[in-house]
Amino acid sequence: MDEAHFEMAQRLQEAQLQQSLASRVQYQGESAEFCATCDVEIPQARRLAVPGCQLCVDCQGLQEVRR
Numbered sequence: 525m526d527e528a529h530f531e532m533a534q535r536l537q538e539a540q541l542q543q544s545l546a547s548r549v550q551y552q553g554e555s556a557e558f559c560a561t562c563d564v565e566i567p568q569a570r571r572l573a574v575p576g577c578q579l580c581v582d583c584q585g586l587q588e589v590r591r
């Protein structure tokens with residue numbers, strides 16, 4: 525890998541990091557009333573406990589297992 529390519533890869537990595545940070549900030553925003561995946565209503569207790577949640581408990585659980 526020559527220097528120019530290395531620099532480009534680094535810049536790309538940085539941009540991705542910034543993007544993931546930005547989306548994490550958005551995640552702290554308003555909680556969704558309905559699950560983004562299965563459209564089930566998210567209980568208010570969960571919306572308050574997990575600020576910015578977009579998924580019901582089931583879908584969130586599935587996502588965390590996949591990770």
Ligand SMILES: [Zn+2]
Nearest residue numbers: 559562580583
């Ligand atoms: Zn769901």
